[in-house]
Amino acid sequence: MSRLVLVLGDQLSMDLSALKKAEKGKDIVVIAEVSEEAGYVKHHPKKIALIFAAMRKFAKALEEDGWEVRYTRLDDPDNAGSIVGELLRRAEETDAPGVICTEPGEWRLINKLRHAPIKTHILNDDRFIASHKEFEDWAEGRKALRMEYFYREMRRKTGLMMEGDQPAGDKWNFDHDNRKPAPDEVTHEWPLWFEPDAEVEEVLALVEERFADHFGDLRPFGFATTREQALKALDHFVAKALPKFGDYQDAMMEESAFLYHAVLSPYINLGLLGPLEVCQAVEKAWKNGDAPINAAEGFIRQIIGWREYVRGIYFLEGPEYAGRNGLKQERDLPAFYWGAETRMNCVAHAVGQTKEHAYAHHIQRLMVTGNFALLAGVDPHQVQEWYLAVYADAYEWVEAPNVVGMSQFADGGIIASKPYVSSGAYINRMSDYCKGCHYSVSKKTGEGACPFNLLYWHFLDRHRERFEGNPRMAQMYRTWDRMDEERRETVLREAGEWLDRLEAGETV
Numbered sequence: 001m002s003r004l005v006l007v008l009g010d011q012l013s014m015d016l017s018a019l020k021k022a023e024k025g026k027d028i029v030v031i032a033e034v035s036e037e038a039g040y041v042k043h044h045p046k047k048i049a050l051i052f053a054a055m056r057k058f059a060k061a062l063e064e065d066g067w068e069v070r071y072t073r074l075d076d077p078d079n080a081g082s083i084v085g086e087l088l089r090r091a092e093e094t095d096a097p098g099v100i101c102t103e104p105g106e107w108r109l110i111n112k113l114r115h116a117p118i119k120t121h122i123l124n125d126d127r128f129i130a131s132h133k134e135f136e137d138w139a140e141g142r143k144a145l146r147m148e149y150f151y152r153e154m155r156r157k158t159g160l161m162m163e164g165d166q167p168a169g170d171k172w173n174f175d176h177d178n179r180k181p182a183p184d185e186v187t188h189e190w191p192l193w194f195e196p197d198a199e200v201e202e203v204l205a206l207v208e209e210r211f212a213d214h215f216g217d218l219r220p221f222g223f224a225t226t227r228e229q230a231l232k233a234l235d236h237f238v239a240k241a242l243p244k245f246g247d248y249q250d251a252m253m254e255e256s257a258f259l260y261h262a263v264l265s266p267y268i269n270l271g272l273l274g275p276l277e278v279c280q281a282v283e284k285a286w287k288n289g290d291a292p293i294n295a296a297e298g299f300i301r302q303i304i305g306w307r308e309y310v311r312g313i314y315f316l317e318g319p320e321y322a323g324r325n326g327l328k329q330e331r332d333l334p335a336f337y338w339g340a341e342t343r344m345n346c347v348a349h350a351v352g353q354t355k356e357h358a359y360a361h362h363i364q365r366l367m368v369t370g371n372f373a374l375l376a377g378v379d380p381h382q383v384q385e386w387y388l389a390v391y392a393d394a395y396e397w398v399e400a401p402n403v404v405g406m407s408q409f410a411d412g413g414i415i416a417s418k419p420y421v422s423s424g425a426y427i428n429r430m431s432d433y434c435k436g437c438h439y440s441v442s443k444k445t446g447e448g449a450c451p452f453n454l455l456y457w458h459f460l461d462r463h464r465e466r467f468e469g470n471p472r473m474a475q476m477y478r479t480w481d482r483m484d485e486e487r488r489e490t491v492l493r494e495a496g497e498w499l500d501r502l503e504a505g506e507t508v
């Protein structure tokens with residue numbers, strides 16, 4: 001009897017374990033656009049359009065490859081509205097006795113499938129470099145789970161940029177060379193976008209109609225929606241941006257939302273590109289002398305290091321991880337995260353380009369929107385839901401550890417050894433935002449002082465008990481303690497007043 005083979009919206013890979021296990025010509029692939037997945041957070045319209053368009057094209061590619069596919073469109077009148085509902089409907093239709101699927105990237109959906117009233121066989125997702133077992137073995141017995149050591153294991157495992165058992169260039173990490181501030185201009189057109197074809201247009205019309213109340217601009221839409229297009233985007237990145245990727249990895253610019261970043265995470269996370277093939281393309285460019293070692297190593301570390309590591313943490317820590325609030329921060333997420341006006345130019349820009357592109361690069365996510373939320377004491381769960389909704393590459397397995405762990409220090413310090421907080425000085429050094437800001441980055445107190453300058457000390461002061469024993473934060477507390485008492489009182493009072501204005505809904 002035919003079985004059902006579930007392929008989820010972020011499992012669009014021909015080498016998916018469920019497809020490898022199934023029998024072409026006999027088993028039936030189920031792909032479904034459902035309101036439950038489109039609505040568990042209010043995803044950015046560009047993200048929904050990307051996923052639906054890529055799902056429709058992947059279904060077509062499977063059919064061309066000889067698979068029988070039952071595809072459900074969102075507006076199909078028989079649509080059951082959920083993944084499990086669709087499996088049950090298709091099982092009834094085809095008399096299938098059970099389902100094969102690849103493990104979803106969220107506990108929410110894993111648990112639904114585990115408890116579905118149909119026999120469901122969940123296979124490992126082997127599109128990653130490390131299996132759950134390998135990560136667990138690595139983590140076993142370690143006092144601290146630091147990414148850097150895990151990354152070295154992944155370098156050894158993949159052989160990427162290795163010379164025998166030694167790292168190429170005799171160093172595991174070239175980050176020291178990767179901290180240049182924003183350049184005067186970005187000289188290339190970036191990134192590679194694709195004109196919507198008739199199929200994409202159809203999806204855009206659907207998303208426009210159904211998700212008009214979600215935050216974000218749907219048009220212009222230029223994401224790749226097939227593997228062929230995603231491969232072109234990869235080639236384009238390697239040829240045009242990779243050489244400077246390392247140098248400007250941490251820089252931020254008003255005029256360039258993307259700088260030299262790859263803008264490949266939406267495609268890798270959907271399954272259109274494999275993480276290893278992306279790294280191999282980068283390694284090849286370095287071997288051919290087309291990219292410097294700091295760029296190639298820095299990029300490969302993001303993928304086989306950070307990407308694999310955060311996934312490992314998400315599954316190791318379990319379903320409760322995303323809900324943690326280790327610092328007990330409770331403030332509501334300010335309205336300017338959803339596009340309301342703010343006078344903070346850095347935040348306005350990071351949110352503005354998020355609205356426009358469903359994209360912000362790592363440092364904008366970490367040191368602008370993330371930094372602000374942490375300093376201002378925002379409830380990490382609300383922060384986490386915002387990130388999950390607004391970025392085209394956001395799925396809980398990768399988003400939650402980055403937000404709850406790395407950015408908000410809400411996991412109690414599993415991922416980060418100290419909170420990623422900074423005053424305005426860091427943002428000023430790495431960006432051109434401050435010169436166009438209502439606030440003055442050089443002012444520490446008084447009228448027009450940069451809120452990051454005030455909130456930085458407010459954060460350290462209110463979490464003193466938690467952090468003063470942390471050797472990596474000792475210098476910060478020494479600096480605070482050296483200030484005279486009157487100055488400290490002024491900083492805390494002004495920070496408190498600024499937060500009161502924020503709370504009262506004033507434009508800050």
Ligand code: FAD
Nearest residue numbers: 261262263264265302307361362365366393394399402407
């Ligand atoms: P590049 O800067 O060009 O990096 C290359 C690749 O490395 C990326 O495509 C991505 O696959 C990988 N990568 C880099 N850093 C990370 C990381 N920390 N974790 C996982 N992969 C990484 N990434 C997501 O894919 N989805 C998310 O939902 C997500 N949420 C984030 C939230 C916060 C608060 C922070 C600080 C980071 C988050 N990241 C997330 C990581 C990172 O910001 C994005 O992967 C990156 O911005 C994607 O853009 P890019 O392809 O241009 O990346």
Ligand code: DLZ
Nearest residue numbers: 008009032033034037038104105106395
């Ligand atoms: C994110 C998403 C959206 C918006 N819509 C769908 C959908 O309609 N059908 C589907 O199969 N998957 C969708 N996804 C991706 C899933 O939410 C994703 O597979 C899980 O969150 C696990 O990562």
Ligand code: SF4
Nearest residue numbers: 344346424434437450
């Ligand atoms: Fe952001 Fe402060 Fe700079 Fe304004 S002055 S852009 S608020 S860091």
